[in-house]
Amino acid sequence: MSKVTIYSIAEELSISASTVSRAFSRPELVKADVRDQILNLAAQLGYQPNKTARRLVTGVTGAIGLFVPDITNPFMPPLVRAIQQAAVERDSSVLLVDAEEDSKAELGLITRIAGQVDGMIIASPRSPSSVIKQAVGRKPAVLVNRVMDGVPSVVCDNTSALREAGQHLVDLGHSTIALLRGPSASWAAQRRAEAVRTWARKAEVSLIELGPFDASFDGGREGAEAFAASPATAAFTFDDLAACGVVAGLAERGLWAPQHRSVIGCDDVLLARVLTPSLTTITAPVDELGVTAVRLLEEAIGGATPESVRLPGTFVPRDSTGPA
Amino acid sequence: MSKVTIYSIAEELSISASTVSRAFSRPELVKADVRDQILNLAAQLGYQPNKTARRLVTGVTGAIGLFVPDITNPFMPPLVRAIQQAAVERDSSVLLVDAEEDSKAELGLITRIAGQVDGMIIASPRSPSSVIKQAVGRKPAVLVNRVMDGVPSVVCDNTSALREAGQHLVDLGHSTIALLRGPSASWAAQRRAEAVRTWARKAEVSLIELGPFDASFDGGREGAEAFAASPATAAFTFDDLAACGVVAGLAERGLWAPQHRSVIGCDDVLLARVLTPSLTTITAPVDELGVTAVRLLEEAIGGATPESVRLPGTFVPRDSTGPA
């Protein structure tokens, strides 16, 4: 059995290949009964239009590139899933690239797949803007959790949720609060720190800035050391993984959350819910982030103007915060 | 500026397009100085061979499909990364598909991408063998953590590590031990249960089988209920996430690990290390699993005979187990 193409179908039906082609690519141009005939035979023969051939002539690949700096970061998998799901609905597939936390490699990896996709979604890149601009130049692209002039993006805006979180701490009687800063290359870390600072000034609480610390469990443990040595009774951390490290680091020093210290995470990853104590944190709307990223990318591919959207996070009090 | 092809380069250099083509696809067939000339001009013009065109004629896509049942399962991200990394070294890209735990959708999703890849790696599928066979029929494929006749696979074999873990419990004085079974559709769960049973018979400990429970945090909490109600003082769980649920579920009942009950996880995902208490578990050689999967797939694509490899897990005692 040779492979089935529009030609074999056309021959079988004594019609032209173009008609068969149309039956699949622009069905409305083909008379109904002919179309049905074609579709039936095709189904029977198990025919699938060859994407590669189609791609060669149309120039559209039907794939989107998804670039992540570190897939093992717990924030990523749900995002990847949301994007993947949205892509499937858009009828396109997802080419995944993981930079393995090597920001130097980001550019190379991005350009590497640029030729194989219609556009790309770049999540939380750590590279400097200039590098990203360069990578993004050739193809439509959408940034997630980072904004940059001229590039559409979707970010999670935690400003108001952080304010709520701060108020929550104040309500619990905390007045000296630590800010354990995240990596300085992280756009999100900068934004979160800024939001906390602004709130602290208004709320007239004493804010002690510590770090930067790595966005990791061990980074959190390091943070715990500084936190424990400070007069602060509560801390904002960069994300849930760091918060988890802080909780563990405090425990190593005989300090327990929430009895001795309160800890606030960010993102609400799986970890935040399964930890004991469960983490008071800020839920990121991952599904929406993913869906929006795909939508924006679709628009960008369609030639539309870059737009940027910000989705608010939601404050979730849980068990890692308590009375001062 | 029109796009640069082998023709524009050929014309510029007054040579034939085939020579330019060869300079990229089989450089050894082109005289050195001509080749250099071509490569230089190409670099200068920013020429990149069009993968789609190449693919159309050669039939190789340069992509491998990676199918995962649930990317949010903490076991997956490191595996995905390892596979992705190995693929990059093989100079091919990774098309990711996440079934979102919907085993009914597995077949459709797998066939969906079959046409766009040279072969596929199917990780821990939950579908019945017949379905997988069907999906796998058309393309070279490698299974991860599941074996099936006629399909090459790479699995993590925890038999001996589980035996060690059992001995570890016995050494700690446990003599009545629970087995909290994982999902019955999971091949790995069956294997692990079987290994524990075999060990228990030989070791003459009293084994109490409970479950099956979901491979999730909540599944673990359910398991904790049954565990707490049983006379067992220690438990094997299906994986670390379930173990985490068990620890939390026990805590809800005022039982603490390792003081009141001992808990053993499996896989050694990130969670196992950051939890308090850190989990006694079995480390899966994820990197090797990934690298091997890619190697086997490469061989299968090359037309080689299906082979199957099993890599042993390693027992790691940590803090969730203690004296009976």
Added chain:
DNA sequence: TTGAAAGCGCTAACAC
């Protein structure tokens, strides 16, 4: 509404 013909950019015989 359908068919004929000309490519999309590249590779691979086959000749020179």
Added chain:
DNA sequence: GTGTTAGCGCTTTCAA
């Protein structure tokens, strides 16, 4: 070593 010549399977004018 290099050029010539056919396609790979599909879409898309352009005519009919």
